[in-house]
Amino acid sequence: MQPRRRVPASRWLAVAALVLAAAGCTPQSVTEQGQAVWSLYRLFLYIAAVVFVVVSGLVIWSVIRYRRRDDELPTQTHGNNRLELTWTLIPTVIVLALFVFTLRAQDKVLDTSGKPDVNVTVTAFQWSWRFTYVGSGAEIVGSPETIPEMVVPVGQRVRVKLVSADVVHSFYVPQTLFKRQAIPGTDNTFDLTFEKVGLYHGQCTQFCGLQHSDMVFRVRVVSPGEYQSWLAAATRRGQAGKPGT
Amino acid sequence: MTDEAGVLLRVSIFGFVAGTIYWFLSYEALGTVALLLLGAGPGFAGLILVQEQRQRGGTGESRADAMRRLAGIPPQDPPGPRDLEADDLGVLPLPTIWPLAASLGVAVLFTGLIYGLWLVILGIGLLGYAAWGWLAAVNRENRYGRIQTDTQAPSPQSGPVSDPNPYPNPPEQDHRSGR
Amino acid sequence: MATTELPLPALPEAHHEEPAGIVEYLTTVDHKKIGILYIFTSFAIFLAGGVLSLVVRWELARPGLQVLGENTYNQVFTMHGTLMIFLFAAQVSTGLANYMVPLQIGAADVAFPRANAMSYWLYLFGSLIVLSSFFVSGGPAAVAWTAYPPLSTREYFQGTGMDLWIIGLAVVGVAGILGAVNLVTTIFRMRMPGMTMFRLPLFTWGVLVNQLLILFAFPPLTVVFALLFLERNFGAQFFDPTFGGSPILYQHIFWFFGHPEVYIIILPIFGVISEVIPVFSRKPLFGYRAMVFAFFGIAALSFGVWAHHMFTTGLVYLPYFSIMSLLIAVPTGIKVFNWIGTMWRGAITLSTAMLMALGFILVFVVGGITGVMLASPPIDFAVNDTYFLVAHFHYIMVGGLLYGMFAGFYLWFPKFTGRLLSERLGRWHFWTFLVGFNVTFFFQFLVGLDGMPRRIADYQIQRWETANLLSTVGSFLIAVSVVIFIWNFLVSIRRGEPAGDDPWEGNSLEWVTSSPPPSHNFHHLPEIHSERPAFDYRHRDNPAFAGGVHSDPERLDRG
Numbered sequence: 009m010q011p012r013r014r015v016p017a018s019r020w021l022a023v024a025a026l027v028l029a030a031a032g033c034t035p036q037s038v039t040e041q042g043q044a045v046w047s048l049y050r051l052f053l054y055i056a057a058v059v060f061v062v063v064s065g066l067v068i069w070s071v072i073r074y075r076r077r078d079d080e081l082p083t084q085t086h087g088n089n090r091l092e093l094t095w096t097l098i099p100t101v102i103v104l105a106l107f108v109f110t111l112r113a114q115d116k117v118l119d120t121s122g123k124p125d126v127n128v129t130v131t132a133f134q135w136s137w138r139f140t141y142v143g144s145g146a147e148i149v150g151s152p153e154t155i156p157e158m159v160v161p162v163g164q165r166v167r168v169k170l171v172s173a174d175v176v177h178s179f180y181v182p183q184t185l186f187k188r189q190a191i192p193g194t195d196n197t198f199d200l201t202f203e204k205v206g207l208y209h210g211q212c213t214q215f216c217g218l219q220h221s222d223m224v225f226r227v228r229v230v231s232p233g234e235y236q237s238w239l240a241a242a243t244r245r246g247q248a249g250k251p252g253t
Numbered sequence: 254m255t256d257e258a259g260v261l262l263r264v265s266i267f268g269f270v271a272g273t274i275y276w277f278l279s280y281e282a283l284g285t286v287a288l289l290l291l292g293a294g295p296g297f298a299g300l301i302l303v304q305e306q307r308q309r310g311g312t313g314e315s316r317a318d319a320m321r322r323l324a325g326i327p328p329q330d331p332p333g334p335r336d337l338e339a340d341d342l343g344v345l346p347l348p349t350i351w352p353l354a355a356s357l358g359v360a361v362l363f364t365g366l367i368y369g370l371w372l373v374i375l376g377i378g379l380l381g382y383a384a385w386g387w388l389a390a391v392n393r394e395n396r397y398g399r400i401q402t403d404t405q406a407p408s409p410q411s412g413p414v415s416d417p418n419p420y421p422n423p424p425e426q427d428h429r430s431g432r
Numbered sequence: 433m434a435t436t437e438l439p440l441p442a443l444p445e446a447h448h449e450e451p452a453g454i455v456e457y458l459t460t461v462d463h464k465k466i467g468i469l470y471i472f473t474s475f476a477i478f479l480a481g482g483v484l485s486l487v488v489r490w491e492l493a494r495p496g497l498q499v500l501g502e503n504t505y506n507q508v509f510t511m512h513g514t515l516m517i518f519l520f521a522a523q524v525s526t527g528l529a530n531y532m533v534p535l536q537i538g539a540a541d542v543a544f545p546r547a548n549a550m551s552y553w554l555y556l557f558g559s560l561i562v563l564s565s566f567f568v569s570g571g572p573a574a575v576a577w578t579a580y581p582p583l584s585t586r587e588y589f590q591g592t593g594m595d596l597w598i599i600g601l602a603v604v605g606v607a608g609i610l611g612a613v614n615l616v617t618t619i620f621r622m623r624m625p626g627m628t629m630f631r632l633p634l635f636t637w638g639v640l641v642n643q644l645l646i647l648f649a650f651p652p653l654t655v656v657f658a659l660l661f662l663e664r665n666f667g668a669q670f671f672d673p674t675f676g677g678s679p680i681l682y683q684h685i686f687w688f689f690g691h692p693e694v695y696i697i698i699l700p701i702f703g704v705i706s707e708v709i710p711v712f713s714r715k716p717l718f719g720y721r722a723m724v725f726a727f728f729g730i731a732a733l734s735f736g737v738w739a740h741h742m743f744t745t746g747l748v749y750l751p752y753f754s755i756m757s758l759l760i761a762v763p764t765g766i767k768v769f770n771w772i773g774t775m776w777r778g779a780i781t782l783s784t785a786m787l788m789a790l791g792f793i794l795v796f797v798v799g800g801i802t803g804v805m806l807a808s809p810p811i812d813f814a815v816n817d818t819y820f821l822v823a824h825f826h827y828i829m830v831g832g833l834l835y836g837m838f839a840g841f842y843l844w845f846p847k848f849t850g851r852l853l854s855e856r857l858g859r860w861h862f863w864t865f866l867v868g869f870n871v872t873f874f875f876q877f878l879v880g881l882d883g884m885p886r887r888i889a890d891y892q893i894q895r896w897e898t899a900n901l902l903s904t905v906g907s908f909l910i911a912v913s914v915v916i917f918i919w920n921f922l923v924s925i926r927r928g929e930p931a932g933d934d935p936w937e938g939n940s941l942e943w944v945t946s947s948p949p950p951s952h953n954f955h956h957l958p959e960i961h962s963e964r965p966a967f968d969y970r971h972r973d974n975p976a977f978a979g980g981v982h983s984d985p986e987r988l989d990r991g
Binding site: 044 | 503506574576580581583588673679713714716718719720744746747751758759761762765766768769772773775776777778779780781782790793794797798801802804805808809810811813814818885886888889890891892893
């Protein structure tokens, strides 16, 4: 029985999904820092799509065109120096180019040279978060049952100092396209400048024990005016154990 | 140098070069040490192989090749690392329980680190017993197990041997189309 | 071309009758039997780890905790990863290597046959120690297969299950190192006359590089386990910052092992693919030397990239690890192009082994290009520790590893047993796995990009449900494909078509001997003139290939 020539299902799925992804079913960034990541990702994705289409195309074409038809041995080619050199050099060049683009994006993402407008110390603990607004008395503490909200102003540079009270955790807000581990004994600092008002989901993404999946938080991005009034009220309250506003 | 020495020395060079570059880029101690050890390990082994080869004659020429050259016999296709010689065709070891026993001893010993010294001692005892049995078996087979062969190395001149095991077997079915 | 009659050894006088039955396997020092033991044991562990993954997928199909509590879920995914990575993936290739390498180099056995047996038993006992953690109070470890401290220290996980995990894996690590010494020595020292290094078949090269990796990567793992064990049980403070220790120390040492580990797993598979494709394209492997150097390039680079698993710590030098990780794409790409070059203008037979190899290429490329994405720190910041990462490594570890493993099984089952696996069932196996595998893991890329973290027992975000449900359906389809394979095995081992010595017109030396081989492997050995001794022997009367000259990569026209 001759097997029918069929294009493997994976190929169609992959193409369709890549089209969807490229069309924007992947998260854009809501921060300034994350925009660089989004463009970089798109570059990698397009190159990846081309590579996949070329490779699978060649494989499928060979299978169709070069099927065994008789007992004659095909020409026993052992290699081709020029071809092999080409397909070594071209990927190397592509990879080096990707590295250069990576460095550029990385500098934008990790840049903490600007003066921050807001300083928050985020303490990760089993199994929730504490947000302490440096310079005021405002502090938000959550628990697995009550999801804490970190309130920040839009368009302003928020400097996060990330610490851990116990095991390794990770601070991740998917729509920022960024995450950082909270490691006991280390302070990790990074900046986020939110560009869109909204409520963003966040979650611990470094496995940290029993209720790791409950270690959720939110970031509420508001206008600078709203932020100031919220901060004043939170400072007055100045208590631990009060989630949200 | 031999191929094997070449492989090891190249790995070693990589380890040293990568380790050095990494140190000056990152000043991170652990990774640097790990990479430098990656250089030192195979480097050491490779140098030993080179040394051994020098002792043997220095050109990578095997003893059989040298003898052929001296006798005026044209060289064969490149031989393996050595031609079959009498000492090489030792018997394979006989089936034995000692590897299993020794492994059990190791496993018990390691598990003893959790459960207490008594189990560690039990493991050491079992391992020791297995080691003793193993060495006894090796000794016994060495004494009685060497075969006597003629010392003539196999050569292409010996002609085709009538083959009781015909090769290739004609395939009973046509496997090409893949039923 | 002559064959060489090997004088058969005379057995010593005190010889007792051959052990039979179970005792035969308990006392064997024959690499072929040991290889079979490795394959069966690792496959059994694969089935156990696979069941654990089905439990995970069952729980994740819908939001809300349906069947497991959080602690049990954490234990299940920890042990799934542990069984698959530490106790199955590397050992199934070790089994194939144990069986095939001496045959491929023309040796009668490995360099140290008794130590070879010891490696297997250490692996078995170590695995049993790890599995015993299911039966102690507190149950098995629930710290993820990576077991980062402080979570894995006594303060946060008190149970003995964690200690049994460490000890069992340490014993398995010793097994690996012992086996590596054995196989490296065998390949360096026990090749038959004429078998130069550059005439070795690619599977043996893959094994050589893989065992060298084990030799240098396993000791750091043993060290870090020792440190963790001392921290848990003897009051050491390597990882506790309160006392001057550092949690990141663990991550560095662990990943210095952990990254080479994934290449340890996949390199023999590359070797298998490099055996299958030339045979079923009826052409020599395209670019043999480049393939060998690519093996070494990958292995060397794999030691320089470990901290790409630590990009999100904020504590590693990003550019170095990024460029090294990106560069691995080059030798890997060389391999893929060489496989295509082998097929190009060949005469391809779509046997099941070849289908598996083709499936391997397609899924491995997906895994590889997503790996390139992850090598870029900014992208890694976005998608690390999400299902994007999970999908990436499962494309390699399930798609790549399993396709390659099955390709090896379909190729070499006739050599092991003298019978062929059913091609019809093989096709069902292939297509079911292809669909099941892609349905399981492709949607995980999408849901990971949407922000779903990994290692969570539950999620509340409704829009993630569809992808998870589909993924679960796919995973059960994978299970069906494995059942089909097991059925194929059971049916074929009794009633499979007799295979003869060389059903596939193979290239390497194992096809010269009978199926299965005699206990000392060969009655007769042909002369070696190229990397395709069986091919040369088959064509010894064909003037176009006389004496194997035209097939020797040392002396041909390479255009």
